[in-house]
Amino acid sequence: MEKQIKKIIGVDIGGTTIKFALMDTQGKIEKKWSIPTNISEKGKFIPNEICSSIRSSINKDTLVEIKGIGIGVPGAISSDGEIVVQAVNLDWEQIPLKKMITHKLGMDACLLNDANAAALGEMWRGAAHGRENLLFVTLGTGVGGGIILNGRVLNGCHSAGGEIGHIPIRSDENRLCGCGGRNCLETFASANGLVLSMRKKLELLGGSWTEITPPIIFEKAAQNDEAAKEVLNEFVTVLAQALAGIMNTIDVEEIIIGGGLSEAGAYLLDPLKEKLEKYVFPQIRNHFSLKKALLGNDAGIYGAAYSYLLKKAV
Amino acid sequence: MEKQIKKIIGVDIGGTTIKFALMDTQGKIEKKWSIPTNISEKGKFIPNEICSSIRSSINKDTLVEIKGIGIGVPGAISSDGEIVVQAVNLDWEQIPLKKMITHKLGMDACLLNDANAAALGEMWRGAAHGRENLLFVTLGTGVGGGIILNGRVLNGCHSAGGEIGHIPIRSDENRLCGCGGRNCLETFASANGLVLSMRKKLELLGGSWTEITPPIIFEKAAQNDEAAKEVLNEFVTVLAQALAGIMNTIDVEEIIIGGGLSEAGAYLLDPLKEKLEKYVFPQIRNHFSLKKALLGNDAGIYGAAYSYLLKKAV
Numbered sequence: 001m002e003k004q005i006k007k008i009i010g011v012d013i014g015g016t017t018i019k020f021a022l023m024d025t026q027g028k029i030e031k032k033w034s035i036p037t038n039i040s041e042k043g044k045f046i047p048n049e050i051c052s053s054i055r056s057s058i059n060k061d062t063l064v065e066i067k068g069i070g071i072g073v074p075g076a077i078s079s080d081g082e083i084v085v086q087a088v089n090l091d092w093e094q095i096p097l098k099k100m101i102t103h104k105l106g107m108d109a110c111l112l113n114d115a116n117a118a119a120l121g122e123m124w125r126g127a128a129h130g131r132e133n134l135l136f137v138t139l140g141t142g143v144g145g146g147i148i149l150n151g152r153v154l155n156g157c158h159s160a161g162g163e164i165g166h167i168p169i170r171s172d173e174n175r176l177c178g179c180g181g182r183n184c185l186e187t188f189a190s191a192n193g194l195v196l197s198m199r200k201k202l203e204l205l206g207g208s209w210t211e212i213t214p215p216i217i218f219e220k221a222a223q224n225d226e227a228a229k230e231v232l233n234e235f236v237t238v239l240a241q242a243l244a245g246i247m248n249t250i251d252v253e254e255i256i257i258g259g260g261l262s263e264a265g266a267y268l269l270d271p272l273k274e275k276l277e278k279y280v281f282p283q284i285r286n287h288f289s290l291k292k293a294l295l296g297n298d299a300g301i302y303g304a305a306y307s308y309l310l311k312k313a314v
Numbered sequence: 315m316e317k318q319i320k321k322i323i324g325v326d327i328g329g330t331t332i333k334f335a336l337m338d339t340q341g342k343i344e345k346k347w348s349i350p351t352n353i354s355e356k357g358k359f360i361p362n363e364i365c366s367s368i369r370s371s372i373n374k375d376t377l378v379e380i381k382g383i384g385i386g387v388p389g390a391i392s393s394d395g396e397i398v399v400q401a402v403n404l405d406w407e408q409i410p411l412k413k414m415i416t417h418k419l420g421m422d423a424c425l426l427n428d429a430n431a432a433a434l435g436e437m438w439r440g441a442a443h444g445r446e447n448l449l450f451v452t453l454g455t456g457v458g459g460g461i462i463l464n465g466r467v468l469n470g471c472h473s474a475g476g477e478i479g480h481i482p483i484r485s486d487e488n489r490l491c492g493c494g495g496r497n498c499l500e501t502f503a504s505a506n507g508l509v510l511s512m513r514k515k516l517e518l519l520g521g522s523w524t525e526i527t528p529p530i531i532f533e534k535a536a537q538n539d540e541a542a543k544e545v546l547n548e549f550v551t552v553l554a555q556a557l558a559g560i561m562n563t564i565d566v567e568e569i570i571i572g573g574g575l576s577e578a579g580a581y582l583l584d585p586l587k588e589k590l591e592k593y594v595f596p597q598i599r600n601h602f603s604l605k606k607a608l609l610g611n612d613a614g615i616y617g618a619a620y621s622y623l624l625k626k627a628v
Contacts, residue, residue: 147563247474249478251469283473
């Protein structure tokens with residue numbers, strides 16, 4: 001009989017740091033640490049450095065109790081969960097990370113996309129606790145998404161499940177997206193998109209601010225600055241229409257908003273909810289919730305660890 | 315031990331006719347028939363008439379071999395599959411159809427939304443045979459959708475899964491949708507939407523045609539009529555952007571196009587595929603297929619019957 005799982009490790013590989021957490025199966029964190037992401041030589045040292053850091057940070061008696069590790073990766077994971085198909089920020093292509101980790105650490109590993117990990121983390125220990133069907137949205141430099149249906153991540157047939165930042169938006173503008181496309185949702189509904197919209201608005205009005213950042217835009221709008229209010233209204237409209245389109249497609253019970261822009265709290269969430277109610281299908285109206293994410297930067301390590309528990313529960 | 319299932323019945327309740335098929339578990343149809351839909355007195359006679367029609371159309375020896383029946387309904391089905399929450403065309407609300415049918419016929423029943431049934435039918439015996447992840451789109455009077463993930467229908471938390479006809483479209487126009495919303499996808503990408511766009515275009519140009527129908531618009535465009543070409547180009551663009559948004563969200567391997575407009579064949583599908591490739595996320599590009607539906611009006615009876623087999627296979 002397989003020994004009961006007592007402790008698990010969650011890892012979140014980011015472009016600048018790799019975060020680690022040792023926790024029990026209830027998500028109680030015993031130890032949390034991080035190391036810088038070594039992206040030199042096409043990120044070839046990353047797998048070894050993850051293993052070394054785990055070996056040196058956790059004592060031997062505890063290590064033997066750990067059966068598995070979940071790893072969130074900023075990129076696409078193959079359908080079988082074995083390979084990182086591509087992770088642009090790490091300069092990775094076709095890296096058999098699962099095999100590398102299990103081989104070196106002698107424990108089972110589980111890979112998933114970082115946005116999907118964050119979605120799973122919010123479901124397990126965060127804002128969506130108790131839900132099984134949800135859409136997690138990060139509004140940061142870009143726009144990311146993770147979809148959970150019946151308690152499981154929707155990874156998709158080409159690891160593009162939840163890539164909602166790249167939903168095409170109809171617009172007279174011609175904003176270039178990092179993916180090579182034009183007018184993707186993230187060129188409007190991210191922090192960068194918001195700042196660009198504000199700058200364009202000010203140029204149009206012949207005005208100028210010494211600095212344009214999302215917090216300043218929200219602050220000015222709260223002070224009744226007409227230009228800031230108009231830009232935010234348009235920002236929320238674009239986002240609400242896109243999210244309503246997703247709701248009318250996958251019909252989940254909850255939307256969780258994370259990422260830097262979610263720090264605006266009610267200033268963002270209240271008007272967003274109002275517009276969402278307008279655009280969702282009648283059957284959904286007044287029957288879903290919209291919440292701010294709870295776990296911040298820790299969502300990924302929680303979700304990565306939980307993905308291993310889920311895998312074992314199958 | 316439960317007796318092996320030998321024969322099943324698929325039923326597709328439409329606004330004007332109810333279609334029936336008796337088939338084996340491979341989908342070979344032994345008998346197919348239909349009756350008019352009796353929508354008098356809030357459709358209260360429909361459940362009885364379905365049962366009577368089955369009893370009178372199938373001989374007794376065969377009836378005992380039938381263990382179950384699948385029924386496609388033009389409306390929303392509760393998550394537990396027991397109740398028709400609402401079906402506007404039948405004037406139904408909160409009808410416990412499953413219990414009514416099982417009670418009267420003495421066989422197990424399975425309910426599902428009609429667009430979901432058609433999606434399942436195309437997967438089982440139609441254009442998507444062999445696939446397990448697909449988006450089925452009907453372009454008819456309205457725009458309907460059905461999503462299959464891992465071989466199962468995505469019904470959603472409020473029976474609104476796949477209601478893609480109601481994705482909000484950004485537009486300077488203000489088209490009223492049957493759902494009460496404005497500028498839903500189906501106000502542009504349906505037969506009615508296409509005709510309206512053509513009429514508006516002709517008004518703008520000061521021209522007029524004696525008759526405007528989708529086949530006439532496709533024919534004129536093939537004859538190089540500039541106005542018809544422009545309207546079709548815009549029609550395909552709106553549809554491609556919406557479908558690409560869905561693909562970037564759920565990332566399935568195949569899109570099946572059914573409904574009256576799909577009769578345009580390559581005149582619709584070729585430009586649609588071209589634009590889709592432009593708007594989908596790079597990982598998906600060149601890795602999905604777009605096909606015309608194969609089963610026409612029979613998709614629903616196949617899918618309804620198959621939903622019963624799926625339920626039994628759980």
